[in-house]
Amino acid sequence: MSSSVAELSAELELTFPRKLYRPAALAELLNCTSQHIYNLIDEGGLRAVNLATDPDKMNPYYRVSRDEIIRFLLSRDTSAIIERIQRQKAKANAQQELSL
Secondary structure, three states: OOHHHHHHHHHHHHHOOOOEEOHHHHHHHHOOOHHHHHHHHHHOOOOOEEOOOOOOOOOOOEEEEHHHHHHHHHOOOOHHHHHHHHHHHHHHHHHHHHHO
């Protein structure tokens, strides 16, 4: 892993502090629709765990791990997404500082 990829991976770990994400929460962070996240899961591009008590039912209860999100983002040319996430994070930090 090159140093720039390692640095980016470390930044992404800070960007995604929780260990597991619901598809809707991940969609909000990535500025896309929940349906797009479900499509990525169904197509195998994004791996998720189905925590449903009966996995054969029609309504999955997916969770995506932080490690999988990072793997997914690093496997694509996602510089625009990463820059947007960093801007959103900076904006949230600035708003938090203003509220203090």
